[in-house]
Amino acid sequence: MADLIRTPQQKRSIDKKNRIIEAGYELFARDGYFNTNTAQIAKHAGVSTGIVYGYFRDKRDILLEVLSIYIDRVFTPVMDIFENLQAPLDFEPLLGTIIDETVSIHKNNDAIHEALHSLSSTDEAVSNKFLELEKDMTMNIVDTLKSIGYAPVDIYERVHLAMETIQSYAHECVYDLHDYIDYDKMRAGVIKMLLHLFND
Numbered sequence: 001m002a003d004l005i006r007t008p009q010q011k012r013s014i015d016k017k018n019r020i021i022e023a024g025y026e027l028f029a030r031d032g033y034f035n036t037n038t039a040q041i042a043k044h045a046g047v048s049t050g051i052v053y054g055y056f057r058d059k060r061d062i063l064l065e066v067l068s069i070y071i072d073r074v075f076t077p078v079m080d081i082f083e084n085l086q087a088p089l090d091f092e093p094l095l096g097t098i099i100d101e102t103v104s105i106h107k108n109n110d111a112i113h114e115a116l117h118s119l120s121s122t123d124e125a126v127s128n129k130f131l132e133l134e135k136d137m138t139m140n141i142v143d144t145l146k147s148i149g150y151a152p153v154d155i156y157e158r159v160h161l162a163m164e165t166i167q168s169y170a171h172e173c174v175y176d177l178h179d180y181i182d183y184d185k186m187r188a189g190v191i192k193m194l195l196h197l198f199n200d
Contacts, residue, residue, distance in 0.1 A: 017055045019045040024062040025069060029112035033063060033119060063119075067126060070112055071133050074105050079140055087148040091198045095162075095191050102166050106174040114175070137163060150198075162194050 023045035027036040038059050042049045056062050081097055106113060120127045141159050145151070152158065169190050173183050 016045075016047055016051060020047065020052055020055060021062060021065045021069065024059075025066045025112060028063065028066055028115045029109075032115050033059075038062075064125060064129075066112075067116055067129050070109065070116060071129060073109060075133060075137060077101055077105060078137065082141060082144040085144055085148060087150075089145075089148060089150055091195055092191060095166075095194050095198075096187075099166050099169060099187060099190060102170045103173050106170040110174055134160075134163070158197055162197060165190060165194060 020041060023041045024036070027041055027044055031040075036059070038052055039049050041059070041062060042052045045052070052062075056065075078098065078101060081094070081101060085094070116126065117130070120130055138156060138160050141163075142155050145155065145159070169186065172178070172181065172186065
């Protein structure tokens, strides 16, 4: 079966494959991975099931492509914030921008985020992709900070801790929504805590 999988070369074929991946993305987000089958993906993409199997071995192959797209959609906007960073570095507005962008990313991708993260504990490839994303983000942010002169000996730990804290706050805002939490006050608290972390 693996020998029959083809890599599209012509624009029309590439478009078909991309439609299949996007259909998987939308259906996994809406219905969950286990409630979606290949025939549904084919129908949603406007192609035959045979076409799907021409490009993918199975539904899990589509999942891994969907995961790559998701990772790009969450990685790129955050890294764009660091694109034109210059010294002297003012952490307060930078942290506020990163927090707001992270919350926005979670809101815009809430359903697919939950669908993909729910597979992390049972699918090693999915888990490894998320670990790789964490590492890539940490390394890229550290490299950028070092390039403008911010380089404490524990910079990797500081950056990773900040990422985990901001991620946790975004989850609170988008998924948990506790009625006893004032999220503006919590945002201010997160910034204050992280300022202490980076300015120490």
